[in-house]
Amino acid sequence: MNQQTTPAVSVRHLTKQFGDALAVNDLSFEVAAGQIYGLLGANGAGKTTTLAMLLNLITPTSGEISILGEQYPAGRERILSRVNFSSTYVSLPLRLTVWENLRVFAALYGIKRPKQRIHEMVERFELTYALKTRVGELSSGQKTRVYLAKALLNDPEVLFLDEPTASLDPDMADKTRTLLLQAQQERGMTVLITSHNMAEMEQLCNRLLFIDKGKRLMEGTVVEIREHFGQDSLEDVFLHVARGESL
Amino acid sequence: MNPRRILGLTLRYFYLYRSSVPRLLEQLYWPVVDIMVWGFVTLYLSRFEGALPNFLAYFLGGLVLWDILFRSQIGVSVAYLEEVWSRNLLNLFVSPLRPSEFLAASVAIAIMRVAFTTCVTLAIAWWMYDFSALVMGAWLWAFMGSLVLMGWAMGIFISSLIMRFGQGAESLAWGLIFLIQPVAAVFYPVSVLPAVLQPVSAAIPASHVFEGMRQVLDGGAAPVHHLMMAYSLNLAYMIGALLFFYATLAEAKREGRLLRVGE
Numbered sequence: 387m388n389q390q391t392t393p394a395v396s397v398r399h400l401t402k403q404f405g406d407a408l409a410v411n412d413l414s415f416e417v418a419a420g421q422i423y424g425l426l427g428a429n430g431a432g433k434t435t436t437l438a439m440l441l442n443l444i445t446p447t448s449g450e451i452s453i454l455g456e457q458y459p460a461g462r463e464r465i466l467s468r469v470n471f472s473s474t475y476v477s478l479p480l481r482l483t484v485w486e487n488l489r490v491f492a493a494l495y496g497i498k499r500p501k502q503r504i505h506e507m508v509e510r511f512e513l514t515y516a517l518k519t520r521v522g523e524l525s526s527g528q529k530t531r532v533y534l535a536k537a538l539l540n541d542p543e544v545l546f547l548d549e550p551t552a553s554l555d556p557d558m559a560d561k562t563r564t565l566l567l568q569a570q571q572e573r574g575m576t577v578l579i580t581s582h583n584m585a586e587m588e589q590l591c592n593r594l595l596f597i598d599k600g601k602r603l604m605e606g607t608v609v610e611i612r613e614h615f616g617q618d619s620l621e622d623v624f625l626h627v628a629r630g631e632s633l
Numbered sequence: 634m635n636p637r638r639i640l641g642l643t644l645r646y647f648y649l650y651r652s653s654v655p656r657l658l659e660q661l662y663w664p665v666v667d668i669m670v671w672g673f674v675t676l677y678l679s680r681f682e683g684a685l686p687n688f689l690a691y692f693l694g695g696l697v698l699w700d701i702l703f704r705s706q707i708g709v710s711v712a713y714l715e716e717v718w719s720r721n722l723l724n725l726f727v728s729p730l731r732p733s734e735f736l737a738a739s740v741a742i743a744i745m746r747v748a749f750t751t752c753v754t755l756a757i758a759w760w761m762y763d764f765s766a767l768v769m770g771a772w773l774w775a776f777m778g779s780l781v782l783m784g785w786a787m788g789i790f791i792s793s794l795i796m797r798f799g800q801g802a803e804s805l806a807w808g809l810i811f812l813i814q815p816v817a818a819v820f821y822p823v824s825v826l827p828a829v830l831q832p833v834s835a836a837i838p839a840s841h842v843f844e845g846m847r848q849v850l851d852g853g854a855a856p857v858h859h860l861m862m863a864y865s866l867n868l869a870y871m872i873g874a875l876l877f878f879y880a881t882l883a884e885a886k887r888e889g890r891l892l893r894v895g896e
Contacts, residue, residue: 404889438892441727445886467729477720479649486648493641494728520652536724546727 392455394419394544394576395440400449402435402600409435411600413449417593419543422570422577424591426584426620428628432600433580437548440578441471454543467495472537473548474530480522484513484532487521488539495540507535511565527558534562538569545570547579551586559583563590584620594620598627634737638730642738646712647745660746664700664754671696672762690850693764695819695843697754701777702839703810704750705784706791708743709736710806713792717800722894732882736875739792740785747781772849775860776842782867783838789874793881796890818843838863838870 395417402410410432417423425433438444440451442458442465451458453465478487488507492500508514511531516524521532530550537545550566551559563586570577581587587594588608596603596611604614617623650656675692716722725735758764766773791809795802816826816833818840823831834840841863845856885891 402889409889434892435889438889443723443726443886443891444889445883463729463731466727469727471724471727473723475720476723478724479645479715479719479721481652481719482645482648483652486645490641490645490648491724491728493644494638494725494730496635496637496729 392419393417393452394421394454395423395578396450396452397436397440398450398452400436400439400451401447402432402439402444403447409600410439410446410597413597413600413602415595415602415605417544417576417578419576420574421592422579422590424587424594425578425580425597426587426594426624427597427603428624430599431597433597434548435600436597437546437578437580441469441546442466467540468542469544469546470495470537470540470542471546471548472533472550474533474550474552475548476533477529478521478532478536481520483518483520484508484524484535485517487532488536491536491539497540503539507539510538510569511535526553527555527562530554530558530562531565534566534569541573542575544576544578547577547581549581549583550579551581551583559586566590584624588620596623596627603627634731634734635729638734639737639741642725642730642735643741646715646738646742649715650742660704660750661753664704664750665757667700668693668696668754668757669761672758676762687847687850689762690764690768691847692820693758693762694766694769694846694850697751697758697766698776698780698842698846699814699817699819699839700754701747701751702780702784704747705743705781706787706810707784707806708746709739709785709788710791710795712739712742713795714803714806717795717803717894720894723891726891732879736789736878739788743785743788744781747784751777769846769849772845772856772860776846779838779842779860779863779867782864782871786867786870786874789871789878793874793878796878796885796894797881799890799893813837813839816840822847835862836866838866841866 393416398414400410400413413436425436427433435444439446440453442462454468456465485504488504489500492504497503508517511534513528513531513535516528521529524532551562554562567590579590591608593605593607594611595605604611606614608620611623612618612620615623615626617626672693675689679689716725755766758766787810791805794805816830817837818834823834823840823844826834841859845859848854848856
């Protein structure tokens with residue numbers, strides 16, 4: 387298989403119907419290896435459902451998902467050992483210390499030399515001092531960094547991020563983005579990210595997919611999307627789409 | 634199944650219990666209260682036991698064995714609930730951990746919980762009432778094994794119900810098993826039950842265990858028939874519980890319920 391041409395994530399005609407509601411409607415896109423790819427859309431646009439299908443948390447009604455050349459359900463274990471996920475809305479056990487949490491996930495991901503890897507991660511995310519602190523006693527910023535440390539523990543080839551900086555102040559959000567970019571650039575990791583912070587998406591993403599009511603609205607670079615909608619910023623594009631002015 | 638992943642998740646529960654005094658106390662609180670209250674009641678009633686020999690042994694044996702069933706079930710159900718409460722379930726489901734490995738880790742922690750509580754209740758029964766469950770000899774282990782299996786099957790079934798109906802159904806983890814207690818022949822023989830309830834009782838593995846226990850305490854015939862019935866029923870219920878768990882998980886993935894866990 388040619389590594390240069392095989393996309394890290396390939397989605398073809400993905401559809402998800404919940405009863406009468408069409409959450410994702412015939413969505414297709416590809417994420418090249420090493421790209422940071424943003425999923426954009428208003429609340430209810432289908433971003434989370436799409437992300438959940440990519441992580442095998444929701445079974446699609448129809449369509450195909452290929453991640454690193456493998457498909458669910460047959461390739462589930464192989465895919466999930468090579469990817470990882472972090473979300474502001476998904477916590478880690480709060481009563482466990484940072485060390486205990488990372489130790490557990492190191493075992494779940496089959497990390498060799500877990501102690502060494504955990505130390506690398508806590509140093510990267512400046513959490514060494516908090517190693518023996520319970521996650522529940524950390525600030526929002528510290529928790530987010532622990533979630534990211536967990537998400538990078540297995541050195542994932544594809545990282546899925548759901549609003550990773552949603553609960554952070556601008557300073558901590560900026561630091562988190564910097565750490566994330568560093569980690570991504572060092573490994574050439576593919577990142578698929580959703581966020582409502584348009585400035586963040588402009589800063590991080592190589593390409594973006596705009597979704598509206600489960601359908602693909604536009605895909606391209608930040609510049610292409612801004613030009614397509616005739617707006618000065620992604621924020622303006624978002625407002626334009628969310629208020630139905632594009633239709 | 635990958636033993637490292639099972640061990641990893643078991644470690645998660647071990648860390649949790651190690652760091653939580655209330656959880657450790659909860660392990661002991663009701664079993665100790667139960668055995669003390671009912672032990673003293675039984676001690677008092679046994680003064681009038683002329684017509685009912687072995688009254689104390691029946692009752693304390695029933696209490697200790699019932700607690701094994703209850704702790705075994707709750708150990709499995711609460712392992713699932715701990716992930717719901719800590720909003721950690723999605724982290725597990727997006728890891729390479731298989732559902733079977735999740736269940737294996739739940740069972741492992743349930744075994745530890747049962748072992749811990751049973752040692753304490755047996756010690757109290759021996760120290761305060763001079764009752765040693767060990768008089769049942771090797772049968773005790775066979776009874777315990779059957780009750781532990783039934784507890785796992787019920788625990789998996791209840792976890793599936795919580796997955797299906799959400800956190801609002803969490804009280805089932807503590808309550809559902811008591812629905813069967815009246816017909817499980819824990820403290821009285823099946824023959825006491827009305828005829829209409831006796832077939833229901835016969836379909837419960839625990840009923841056969843408790844009938845067998847009384848048979849052993851009376852020095853009667855080996856309870857081979859009761860144990861065979863109990864283990865056969867356990868096998869059927871375990872298969873049913875696993876099928877139900879996997880079907881519920883598949884349905885939860887179809888309906889997007891895993892994302893709404895905790896609501």
